[in-house]
Each structure stands twice: as C-alpha cells, then as structure tokens.
Amino acid sequence: MKDPTTKPPEHPDALLLPYVEETLGPEDLAALKEHLRECARCSAEVEALRQTAAMLRDNRHALCPEAERLYEVAVLGSRVETSLSRHLETCPRCREEMASYTTAATPEVMPQEIWPKVRERLAEPKEKPRAAAREEWDLRGFFSRLFRLPALGVAVAAAVLVIVVMAPWEGAQLPTWEHAPRPKAGGEIGRQRAAVVILFKNFEKPLSSQRISELYQALEPRIDVAERYDLVPPAALSGIIGKGYLDAGTRQGVLEGLRKKLNVPLAALVTIAPAAQGFQVQGELVNTATGALIAQNTAQATDEKDLSSVVTDQVREMLLKEGPGK
Amino acid sequence: MDVGRESKDYLLVQECLAGSEEAWNEFYGRFIGLIRNVVRRHGNLTWEDVQDITQSALLELTSALRRYDPEQPLHSFVCLITERVLIDEYRKGKAAKRSARTESVEHHDESHEGTTMVRSNLDSQDEQVAKAELAWSLKNAFQGLDAKCRELIRLRYYDDLPFAEMAQIAGVTENTVTVQTRRCLDKLRALFRAQETRGARG
Numbered sequence: 001m002k003d004p005t006t007k008p009p010e011h012p013d014a015l016l017l018p019y020v021e022e023t024l025g026p027e028d029l030a031a032l033k034e035h036l037r038e039c040a041r042c043s044a045e046v047e048a049l050r051q052t053a054a055m056l057r058d059n060r061h062a063l064c065p066e067a068e069r070l071y072e073v074a075v076l077g078s079r080v081e082t083s084l085s086r087h088l089e090t091c092p093r094c095r096e097e098m099a100s101y102t103t104a105a106t107p108e109v110m111p112q113e114i115w116p117k118v119r120e121r122l123a124e125p126k127e128k129p130r131a132a133a134r135e136e137w138d139l140r141g142f143f144s145r146l147f148r149l150p151a152l153g154v155a156v157a158a159a160v161l162v163i164v165v166m167a168p169w170e171g172a173q174l175p176t177w178e179h180a181p182r183p184k185a186g187g188e189i190g191r192q193r194a195a196v197v198i199l200f201k202n203f204e205k206p207l208s209s210q211r212i213s214e215l216y217q218a219l220e221p222r223i224d225v226a227e228r229y230d231l232v233p234p235a236a237l238s239g240i241i242g243k244g245y246l247d248a249g250t251r252q253g254v255l256e257g258l259r260k261k262l263n264v265p266l267a268a269l270v271t272i273a274p275a276a277q278g279f280q281v282q283g284e285l286v287n288t289a290t291g292a293l294i295a296q297n298t299a300q301a302t303d304e305k306d307l308s309s310v311v312t313d314q315v316r317e318m319l320l321k322e323g324p325g326k
Numbered sequence: 327m328d329v330g331r332e333s334k335d336y337l338l339v340q341e342c343l344a345g346s347e348e349a350w351n352e353f354y355g356r357f358i359g360l361i362r363n364v365v366r367r368h369g370n371l372t373w374e375d376v377q378d379i380t381q382s383a384l385l386e387l388t389s390a391l392r393r394y395d396p397e398q399p400l401h402s403f404v405c406l407i408t409e410r411v412l413i414d415e416y417r418k419g420k421a422a423k424r425s426a427r428t429e430s431v432e433h434h435d436e437s438h439e440g441t442t443m444v445r446s447n448l449d450s451q452d453e454q455v456a457k458a459e460l461a462w463s464l465k466n467a468f469q470g471l472d473a474k475c476r477e478l479i480r481l482r483y484y485d486d487l488p489f490a491e492m493a494q495i496a497g498v499t500e501n502t503v504t505v506q507t508r509r510c511l512d513k514l515r516a517l518f519r520a521q522e523t524r525g526a527r528g
Contacts, residue, residue, distance in 0.1 A: 013505075013508070014501060014504065014505050014508075016508065017504050017507060017508040017511070018489070018504055021482075021489075023488070023489060048515060049508070049511060052511050052514065052515050052518075053483065053511070055460070055464060055518075056464070056479065056483035057483055059460065059461045059464050059465075060483065060484050061367070061461070062461050062464040062465040062468055063468055063476075063479060063480050063483065063484045064367075064484075066405070066469065067360065067363045067364045067367060067405060068360075068364075068401060068402055068405045070363070071360045071363070071401055071405075072401070075356075075360075075401075076401070083473075083476075083477045083480070086481075086485070087480060087484070087485075090484065090485050091484070097363050097366075100359055100363065101359055101360075104359075107352075107354075107355025107356065108354065108355055108358050108359065109351065109354070109355065110350060110351050110354035110355075110358075114354075114381065114384070114385075115347060115350065117385055118350055118384075118385065118388050119345065121385055121388035121389055122343070122345050122388055124389065176512075176513040176516040176517055177516065178509065178512040178513050178515075178516050232520060233516050233517070233520060235470055235513075235516065235517050235520065236516075236517065236520025236521070262520070
C-alpha cells in the first residue's frame with residue numbers, strides 16, 4: 001500500500017516499462033501520462049524502450065541460445081539448465097536444431113569432392129603473421145592459459161613480458177555503463193568519440209575478472225566527460241575481443257582494432273604494472289590512426305584497492321585537460 | 327574439465343593436420359552439423375548459400391586448425407572459425423550490394439569471389455541485408471548480457487510471459503522483476519548501439 005506522505009519520485013522510472021508494455025493500472029497510468037506530457041527525459045526513455053521491445057519481438061530468434069550451447073547439450077551431454085529447458089519447450093527452431101544432431105543414424109560422410117580441396121589446403125605453406133591473423137592469438141585460449149592454469153603456469157608466462165588486455169573471456173561481463181549521464185538535447189553533437197582500454201603488464205597473478213570489471217565500472221563517465229566525449233562502453237570492447245577482432249598482444253593491434261571495429265579515433269590507454277610499492281599506472285591519450293601521443297601521465301597506487309580511483313583520476317585528467325573533446 | 331575428451335580432440339587435430347583422411351572423415355562427421363547450424367542461423371540464406379558457406383568454413387578450418395589451442399574445446403574453436411567465415415562472407419555480400427553488383431554463383435569455388443548472401447531484386451536486397459544486419463547486431467548484443475538478463479529478456483520477449491509469471495519464476499515481486507527487466511533492456515540497448523557502430527563499418 002502506498003504511503004500517502006511519501007513524495008512521488010521525480011521521474012517514475014519503475015513505471016516506464018509497464019507503461020510501454022501496457023500493464024499499468026489506471027491510477028498509475030493517468031499519473032504517468034500527466035508526467036510524460038511535461039517530461040522530455042521520460043518521454044525519450046519511453047520511446048527508447050518501445051523501440052527496444054519492438055526490435056526484440058521482431059527478432060525473437062536472436063534470443064535463442066548459441067549453436068555451441070545446443071551442441072554441448074545434444075552431443076556432449078552437457079547439463080540442461082532450467083532456462084534452456086524452458087526455451088526448448090517454446091522454440092521449434094532450437095528443438096529442430098538439437099534433433100539434427102541426434103536423428104541421423106550414422107555420422108555424415110565427407111563428400112569425395114571435398115577431400116582433394118582439404119589436401120590442397122593442408123599442403124599450403126603456413127600463413128605469415130599479419131595484423132589481420134587474429135586466429136594466431138586465439139584470444140580465448142590465450143586468456144584460458146593465463147587465468148585458468150595454476151599460479152605456477154602463470155608465473156612462467158610472466159617471465160616474458162606479458163601484456164594482457166582487459167578481462168578473461170570466460171565469465172567476464174564488462175560494464176555497459178547504462179547509468180552514464182547523457183548530455184542535454186543537442187549536446188551529443190560534436191562530441192569526440194573515444195575508448196578507454198586497460199592494459200596489464202608484468203603481472204605474475206592477474207587481477208580477477210570481477211576486479212577488472214570494477215576498474216571499468218569506476219570509469220563510467222560523469223556529465224563533464226559525457227558532454228565532451230562519446231565514450232565506448234567497456235562491454236563493446238569485450239564484445240570485439242571475444243570475436244577476436246582486437247589483437248590483444250600489441251599496442252598497434254589494440255589501436256587498429258579500436259579504429260577499424262569501433263570507429264574510435266581517440267584511445268585512452270591505461271597500463272597497470274606492479275611496482276616496488278603497489279602499482280604504477282601509466283596513462284596515454286593516443287590518436288588511433290597515427291599512433292601519435294597526445295597526452296601522457298603517470299601515477300602510483302600504493303594498494304590494489306586504490307587502483308580504481310587512481311585510474312579514474314588519470315583518465316579524467318587526460319580527457320578533460322589534455323584531450324581534444326570539444 | 328573433461329581432460330579425456332580434450333586429449334582426444336587434440337589428437338584428432340594433430341592427425342588431421344598430418345593429412346589423415348580417416349581423421350578428416352571423423353572431424354567432418356563430428357562437426358559438419360554444428361558448422362551448418364551456425365551458418366543457418368544467420369541471415370536469409372538459401373539452402374545453396376548454407377552449403378557453400380559450410381564448405382568454406384570447413385576449408386578454412388584446415389588452415390585454422392594449425393592454431394588450435396587444446397585449452398579450448400574443439401567445438402568452440404569450430405564455432406569461432408565458422409563465425410569469422412560468415413562475417414567475411416557477409417561483408418563480401420554487403421560490398422557487392424554497395425557496388426550494385428549481384429553475382430549469382432551455381433557452385434562455391436575457391437576461384438569465385440563476390441558470393442552474395444542474398445539473391446533477389448535490388449530493392450528487397452537492401453531490406454534483407456538491413457534486417458540481417460540488425461538481427462546479427464542484436465544477437466551479439468544479447469549474448470553480451472549476463473545470464474540473468476538473458477533469461478529475463480527471453481521470458482518477456484520470446485516466451486511472452488506476463489510480469490507476474492516472470493516474478494513467480496524469478497522468486498521476486500512483480501515490481502522488482504519489471505525494474506530488473508528495464509535495467510536489462512538498458513544494458514542491451516547500450517550493447518546494441520556499440521554493435522551497430524561496429525557493423526556499420528562493414
């Protein structure tokens with residue numbers, strides 16, 4: 001029961017989705033409609049929610065589990081979680097896909113005309129390393145080696161200079177910054193598009209994926225940055241790394257991936273390395289097309305728990321004081 | 327981690343790379359269905375396109391297996407390479423559309439370039455490519471969400487469950503489930519915008 005003495009929220013965010021989905025009761029509906037008549041912010045949110053909901057309903061099969069997951073269940077006997085079981089009850093396409101693995105009496109036989117082509121490919125010389133040969137990095141396997149092996153294996157890897165970008169693929173969910181403020185209407189025009197990438201150097205034992213995610217979450221832009229820069233959410237970076245588009249092993253690869261895959265002309269690279277007392281944090285503001293260094297700063301974090309604030313302050317300083325944004 | 331299975335996968339890969347026809351027959355039998363299913367999910371492809379791209383993916387794997395890391399499940403690696411072949415084919419299709427060329431090929435052959443993913447008149451090609459692009463971006467954005475968000479969005483927008491029933495399943499109040507779903511939609515929108523930016527560069 002509502003407390004009549006409670007002041008109604010300025011923006012009734014909790015009511016917007018039920019309003020879009022037409023599940024509001026009459027009293028809330030009337031109050032919200034009144035609010036929307038005068039609130040451009042909530043009206044814009046309602047429109048955005050409507051578009052997202054419509055897009056989802058028009059593309060329902062985009063919500064199906066990955067083919068890899070269905071294969072794991074049908075062929076490898078992987079456990080079926082409740083959500084998947086529920087989905088299979090309602091999705092004939094996924095059921096059909098699962099059945100495709102189990103209904104064939106015998107495995108398919110390779111057609112005769114394919115074998116000569118396979119042999120020809122096998123006979124080709126090994127590909128030369130090239131910037132686009134992302135498979136050579138096999139990023140998933142790279143992260144697996146560093147983050148799933150016991151500490152001994154990782155220490156061996158650390159004997160060589162190791163630059164690891166961001167979080168391990170497995171289980172890593174980088175922030176989307178969905179609460180990042182937006183500039184006033186019209187303020188989005190003219191902002192500089194940029195991305196922040198955190199690099200780790202010489203770590204014997206990497207930070208946990210949760211800690212890395214926290215570092216990125218702390219970088220969620222405040223209004224002063226958001227008014228000048230269109231910062232790419234970290235989740236978008238993990239999306240392209242997961243697909244192998246970002247060459248994690250070289251600075252050039254990082255810049256090229258940002259430029260080509262996310263259309264980012266400006267990168268704030270933050271390299272964290274263990275130091276005698278805590279961590280050294282080096283920030284560089286770089287033109288992704290030319291590699292030119294626009295700004296640079298260095299700071300120390302005496303403790304891991306200070307890393308978030310140190311990294312955030314460095315990035316803000318570079319972007320606000322040295323960067324080209326507006 | 328099933329060490330036994332992973333060792334067998336690694337041995338199979340080594341035998342394939344050594345040129346064993348028997349090993350390739352085993353590889354084909356185990357994974358051609360998976361490759362085909364990965365391909366089939368994307369875009370408005372004809373059966374011929376699916377077959378062509380499936381074969382392209384298989385041939386790409388003959389080279390890519392050299393870089394297979396046994397720390398990774400072999401079926402995951404197969405999916406990864408197939409997705410990349412799909413993206414390459416998709417970009418070729420978009421490039422062909424932009425240059426107003428539509429090449430129709432009867433058979434996929436290593437010497438033929440410019441395979442298009444969509445075959446119809448130019449007007450509906452634009453629409454079909456745009457739809458396929460949107461679906462692809464949405465799918466990738468959706469997979470970027472955490473498991474809880476994926477579940478909430480599936481329950482609402484695939485299963486069409488009312489919020490009250492979703493709340494029962496999730497074990498929370500209806501108000502909580504609508505707030506949680508709203509947050510998930512916001513995350514999805516942010517990821518989708520990032521995907522669209524990447525996809526627009528083709």
